Amino acid sequence: MRIVFMGTPDFAVPSLEALIEAGHQVVGVFSQPDKPVGRHQNKLQPPPVKVCAQARGIPVFQPEKLRDGTALQLLRELSPEMIAAVAYGRLLPEEILTLPPRGCINVHASLLPKYRGSAPINWAVINGETETGITIMYMAPELDAGDMIARAVTPIGPDESAEELYGRLARMGGTLLAETAAQIEAGAAQRIPQDHSQATLAPMLSRALSPIDWTRSAREIHNQIRGLFPWPAASTDVISGQTIKVFQSETTGETASACPGTVVSAGREGIGVACGDGKVLRLTVLQPPGSKRMSAAAYLAGHPLRL
Secondary structure, eight states: OEEEEEEOSGGGHHHHHHHHHTTOEEEEEEOOOOEEESTTSOEEEOOHHHHHHHHTTOOEEOOSOSSSSHHHHHHHHHOOSEEEEESOOSOOOHHHHTSSTTOEEEEESSSTTSSBSSOHHHHHHHTTOSEEEEEEEEOOSSTTOSOEEEEEEEEOOTTOOHHHHHHHHHHHHHHHHHHHHHHHHTTOOOOBOOOGGGOOBOOOOOGGGOBOOTTSOHHHHHHHHHHTTTTTOEEESTTTSSOEEEEEEEEEEEEOOSOTTOEEEEETTEEEEEOTTSEEEEEEEEEOTTSOOEEHHHHHHHSOOOO
């Protein structure tokens, strides 16, 4: 099947590779423009999907806009039977959605209709979900609202970080996309409308989510820490008065009568802080201002605490 692939970050790479390995003819790849990086923003870094496509000898297109007719003309020349989008980062206009005869499909990292939006993996972890998965749907003009074709479910470990889950779901997405493309090619794909009344949103992450509110329960704070890893990362100032990033934590089952946000223990295992439910959360990996990420034990070696 002639396919145009649209994707940008490393999450989309396993899906592109899965289509190629399944024998489909990927006639072109659309990706976001290269991003400036470095201290002076004077170097351009290509997105991972572009790097993968170029290594496979597939033409790459990086239009700044999708609604000025340029992308539409390129797609007409490529004449795809289907468009597959994975974390491309842009909504497709209707004239593109209706172009390929077998439709435009999208790989989304949640069990739709829950967690529509740009950060479904992070919000599933932050909200303490015990399972998530991949949904493949036909694309619609509205964000993540199209008819579903296939889903795959996976549990979320109680201590699993968003970064760890990201990698697992990326691989799951590639496997399910290859299976779904085969169904579409055979004319056997189903269409299951979403229940829009059950939709929830997973908006973009920002640093405004980072500060820890210690009046919340230990489990809620633990979920925040692992859900915001590696970016923007949770943060707190209760340890030293300075804002310190917190990358990993452990629920201990220990209790403390101290006020929420009070440091109650500090040692090789980590720094224990009292939470709003009377339990202690142990912080194990930190990053002080101007320093590298380090274990709590390494931090305490240079910054001993008096309790």
